[in-house]
Amino acid sequence: MSLRLRLLLIIGVSLTALWTVVATWMFLDARQSLREALDNRLAASARMVAGLVAQFPEPQDISSAGNLPLDVVARDGVACEVSLVRGEVLLDTLARTAGSPDLGRANLGFSTHVHGNKRWRTFVLRQGDIQIATADSIETREALVKDLALSAGVPFIVALFGTLIVLWFGIARGLAPLERIRVLLARRRPDDDSPLPKVKAPIELQPLLHTIEQLLEKLQAAIIRERRFTDSAAHELRTPLTGVKTHIQVAKLASRRQDERATLDAALTGADEGVQQLQNIVQRLLELARLEVDSNQKEVSEPLDAVNAAIEAVQLLHNHPADKLRVQGADVSHPVSVARPLLVAAIQNLLDNAIRYAPSDSPIVVQLAAPGDGALHISVLDAGPGMDEEQRNQAVNRFWRGNSKVSGYGLGLSIVDAIARRHGGTFALLEREGGGLQARLTLPMADDAVIS
Numbered sequence: 001m002s003l004r005l006r007l008l009l010i011i012g013v014s015l016t017a018l019w020t021v022v023a024t025w026m027f028l029d030a031r032q033s034l035r036e037a038l039d040n041r042l043a044a045s046a047r048m049v050a051g052l053v054a055q056f057p058e059p060q061d062i063s064s065a066g067n068l069p070l071d072v073v074a075r076d077g078v079a080c081e082v083s084l085v086r087g088e089v090l091l092d093t094l095a096r097t098a099g100s101p102d103l104g105r106a107n108l109g110f111s112t113h114v115h116g117n118k119r120w121r122t123f124v125l126r127q128g129d130i131q132i133a134t135a136d137s138i139e140t141r142e143a144l145v146k147d148l149a150l151s152a153g154v155p156f157i158v159a160l161f162g163t164l165i166v167l168w169f170g171i172a173r174g175l176a177p178l179e180r181i182r183v184l185l186a187r188r189r190p191d192d193d194s195p196l197p198k199v200k201a202p203i204e205l206q207p208l209l210h211t212i213e214q215l216l217e218k219l220q221a222a223i224i225r226e227r228r229f230t231d232s233a234a235h236e237l238r239t240p241l242t243g244v245k246t247h248i249q250v251a252k253l254a255s256r257r258q259d260e261r262a263t264l265d266a267a268l269t270g271a272d273e274g275v276q277q278l279q280n281i282v283q284r285l286l287e288l289a290r291l292e293v294d295s296n297q298k299e300v301s302e303p304l305d306a307v308n309a310a311i312e313a314v315q316l317l318h319n320h321p322a323d324k325l326r327v328q329g330a331d332v333s334h335p336v337s338v339a340r341p342l343l344v345a346a347i348q349n350l351l352d353n354a355i356r357y358a359p360s361d362s363p364i365v366v367q368l369a370a371p372g373d374g375a376l377h378i379s380v381l382d383a384g385p386g387m388d389e390e391q392r393n394q395a396v397n398r399f400w401r402g403n404s405k406v407s408g409y410g411l412g413l414s415i416v417d418a419i420a421r422r423h424g425g426t427f428a429l430l431e432r433e434g435g436g437l438q439a440r441l442t443l444p445m446a447d448d449a450v451i452s
């Protein structure tokens with residue numbers, strides 16, 4: 001069911017029900033008022049006749065005068081009968097309008113009297129020995145009520161259908177902004193990264209437009225991420241794949257010769273190293289992609305002591321002398337709401353990056369400090385060549401490397417930055433006093449004292 005039809009049904013049924021109740025109430029009230037007016041006319045006619053009869057010296061004179069006293073009443077469509085009361089139950093009819101029923105047995109006051117299979121509304125007034133009875137036909141009354149219902153019902157039905165037609169076009173015009181938004185979105189290309197044009201819409205639709213704009217921004221960001229991912233992956237995987245292909249071709253040629261065993265082994269070793277490099281790059285790319293999916297949403301985990309994570313990350317390093325790795329600030333607990341594998345991976349990536357660029361005999365320090373602003377600074381300090389400001393700004397970009405001669409994939413710092421943003425923190429590269437580089441990961445500290 002379309003929204004227009006749904007609104008028309010809801011509003012139309014509501015208005016119809018409301019108008020029907022009001023019309024019924026007005027009709028019943030009008031019918032009651034009409035009946036009371038007709039009853040009052042009967043009573044007024046009887047009193048008028050009583051006044052005329054009182055002008056005659058003798059009641060018998062009424063019959064000799066004909067029906068002249070009742071002509072006025074008869075012209076109004078009211079039947080009238082004047083009787084002389086003799087005793088308790090005997091009545092002597094003195095005068096009666098033409099076509100009037102026998103009203104001698106009608107009760108005093110208002111009542112309903114049946115005569116000749118026809119129902120009459122009667123009013124009987126007795127003054128001394130004179131009784132005046134007036135009546136009108138119930139059929140005539142019902143005909144008046146029907147005329148009243150018809151005169152009120154036809155305009156009501158016409159107004160109701162007219163209202164529904166006006167509602168149909170009014171709802172269509174009210175929903176025009178939605179149609180404009182639909183057409184605008186239907187014509188929009190998937191690769192269109194321009195902001196949504198301004199649409200003239202009522203206040204109620206502004207939140208919807210705002211939500212659509214946010215959705216388009218998220219969609220565009222996702223497309224950019226996927227495009228950047230595929231471009232970067234294609235660029236970085238091309239070299240290892242070419243190397244693996246070359247080593248396999250060399251291995252094929254060497255396998256056909258008896259004296260090329262060393263060449264065959266070297267080619268297979270190189271192919272194995274290329275495959276391992278491909279595996280590492282793909283693994284890093286997948287980790288980074290998973291982290292960037294919800295990079296704008298802060299993830300809440302059980303409190304973890306960052307000291308334990310730092311020590312674990314140091315112990316996992318086997319390619320650097322243990323006496324050259326130091327952890328400062330380990331004497332105080334520093335709880336953070338970060339999953340253990342992610343925090344360990346972040347610190348390990350920072351250490352791995354420092355080891356690659358720092359002299360082999362220089363110490364590398366993992367420093368944990370809480371300056372008191374509710375955040376924890378996890379810094380890795382090395383004595384390497386450092387970076388200038390432009391290099392520090394580009395270092396978090398995927399596949400960027402400061403020195404192409406140094407082995408690596410250019411993904412470690414990007415992963416650290418994604419972990420920081422996912423948990424409401426920040427990552428920055430700073431100059432170290434005395435030379436070198438300071439990689440600082442800032443995370444909000446957990447309020448919970450229970451540490452896993």
